[in-house]
Amino acid sequence: MDREFFNQDGINVAKQILGKYLIRKYEGKTIVTKIVETESYMGITDKGAHVYGDKKTERTKPLYLEGGHIYVYLIYGMYYCLNVSANNEGIPECVLIRAVEPITNLDEIAFNRFKKEYAQLTNYQKKNITNGPGKLCMALNINKTLNSKSILGDELYISDFYYEGDNxxxxxxxxxxxxxxxxxxDYAQEAKDYLWRFFIKNNKHVSVNKNK
DNA sequence: AGTTTGATTCTCT
DNA sequence: GAGAATCAAACTA
Structure with a gap:
């Protein structure tokens, strides 16, 4: 995906990155996953958003950058959540990536999550390996060192394709x-009812299978 | 400087 | 389905 893609509004980006590959490279390793669930956070008028009321703080700075920047924050003292900024500079919309489906290097993902090879996981662990925003950050070794970097770089990026050997x-x-x-x-008043979560129908790796 | 709060997950039951 | 874990950042003053 290119810069222009992320300069669209947050709802379009959230829908259009579904089915695309989220690719992580670190320490010479490559992990490919497919994005299956996202949420839009639509800037200063969105009561669910960190930037509601134009709250530009140290934490939310990456959201004010041009679309295509990475926003990683710590939640509940323990887990990271991955977002990508959307829209133009100064318009702090973003997309939360809530779930992905493992595609390649399942052993590395399994090790990051459970310190075991994939083949040794229980069915329960396989099912719950990347079906949540905190889980996928653990699985892909995503932390605050990526914060405010570009999603168009080579550490973490979103693409239409990946290579398996020469294929x-x-x-x-x-x-x-x-x-x-x-x-x-729940704190977001009327905004909590906006239908701004998007996911691939019938995909096994979606975090919450309800749509009300 | 002290208090509150989560865009969550895991472990029980 | 309920409760605990755990802490940076935001908020109160």
């Missing part, structure tokens, strides 16, 4: 998008 494998868009209310923003 160039393209994402397919043969799926239906479901939407629903965003998760765990």
């Amino acid at each position: 160039k494998i393209y994402s397919d868009s043969n799926f239906e998008i479901e939407n629903g209310k965003r998760i765990n923003i």
Whole structure:
């Protein structure tokens, strides 16, 4: 995906990165996953957003950058959440990536999550390996060192394709998008009912399978 | 300087 | 389905 793609508004970006590959490279390792669930946070008028009321603080600075910047924050003292800024500079919209599906290097993902090889995981662990915003950050070794960096770089990026050896494998868009209310923003008054969560219908790796 | 609060996950029950 | 874990940042003053 290019800069222009992320300069769209947050709802379009959230829908359009579904089915695309989220690719992480570090220490010579490469992990490919597919994005299956996202949420839009629509800037200073969105009561669910960190920047509601134009709250530009040290934490939220990356959101004010041009679309395509990484915003990583710590939640509940323990878990990281990954966002990508959307829209133009000064318009702090973003997309929270809530769940991905593992595609390659399952052993590395399994080790990051459970300190075991993939084949040794229980079915329960396999099912719950990347189906949540904190889980996928653990799985992909995502932390605050990536904060405010570009999602167009080579450490963490989103693409239409990946290489498996010499094979160039393209994402397919043969799926239906479901939407629903965003998760765990009960404090957001009327904004908690906005249908700004998007996910691939019937995908096994979506975090919450309801759409009310 | 002290208090409150989570865009969550895991472990029970 | 409920409760605990755990802390940076925001908020109160």
